[in-house]
Amino acid sequence: MAMMENVRPTEVIMGRLPHGSDLLEAITDICMKRNIRLGRVEALGAVTRARLGFYDQQTREYEYFTLEMPLEIASLVGNISLKEGRPMVHAHVTLADGEGRAFGGHLASGTTIFACEVIIESFGGPVFDRKFDPQTGLALWVDEK
Amino acid sequence: MAMMENVRPTEVIMGRLPHGSDLLEAITDICMKRNIRLGRVEALGAVTRARLGFYDQQTREYEYFTLEMPLEIASLVGNISLKEGRPMVHAHVTLADGEGRAFGGHLASGTTIFACEVIIESFGGPVFDRKFDPQTGLALWVDEK
């Protein structure tokens, strides 16, 4: 069953991620250090390279690809919840090259920050825990009630 | 006249939309059921197909097109307000294909969810009601004061 729950805004954190660090890991680190177990994240900035995933809905595996060039982060939209009891950041990004062409996908490790400004909002509320979803093959939130 | 008003955050709802359902209708259904008449929505995920609109600023008509393929939802940014007294979701999406190429436009009915995680924030405040705007031909918020 799908899941839709009321959550309660608790904290808002705003700042800049370190130059040269991994984008997904840097956001995850903040969530770990501040014990954020539920929330949303948004960001803009630029990367020196990107590694993105596309979920193949037939084979049910992520295909990863790398964009080996400087790119603007036109948008990063993501959420924070738990997987196996630990905070997991699920974020998708839109990137743009020097000619303005846009690329997008599931943010994977291997994306290196040039400069990145982030806003994280943490929520209190029910536990959002990712579990294997047989319908899609993905780790999704499941209503256990 | 344009309109710019203070609104008051009331609720935050987070969850997953049903696999196989229509993306725009699924968000609209939540707003209907929970009586959300003003707010914002964001989402990420994937679709099995998409139907988007582009507003032709000359002819003043939406041109709709369909992308008949699995796509990641790189971003969905939208708002909720009233049209003819009923909640209306206005959302734009950025989508990405298996090679990372990005597409975007006005989210139309006919976009089918593979997996979608959504955050909806409801607001209290003045009535935001969409009415015909002669300058653009669109249904926009109008300051009636």
Add this chain to the structure above:
Amino acid sequence: MAMMENVRPTEVIMGRLPHGSDLLEAITDICMKRNIRLGRVEALGAVTRARLGFYDQQTREYEYFTLEMPLEIASLVGNISLKEGRPMVHAHVTLADGEGRAFGGHLASGTTIFACEVIIESFGGPVFDRKFDPQTGLALWVDEK
């Protein structure tokens, strides 16, 4: 040093920006008039033309380019902070043309609104002041503690 601070939501403003005005300037004007010195902004809509920047990480200069055509604003993600004591809007946009192709980059002056719906959230908290960052050549937030 990078900077990551707790901020406190203060106001939410929702509305429509004037047809024909400059997108970046219209958002900046609202921040000036309402004395918003820290916050986030999101928007969707359409423009009659766009002017975007791409930061060249080698030469450390923005390259600007113009898209002389009607485009949907698929997303606008941005933040508000201070530069030389005045509110500065830093926003990135994803745009889409009549065939759904997406473009993106740093929003620059010279982007003309056809219709645009915006949500601005203002924050209280520490001063976020942009200063020259020698590592990137950009005006970024610096932790002065």
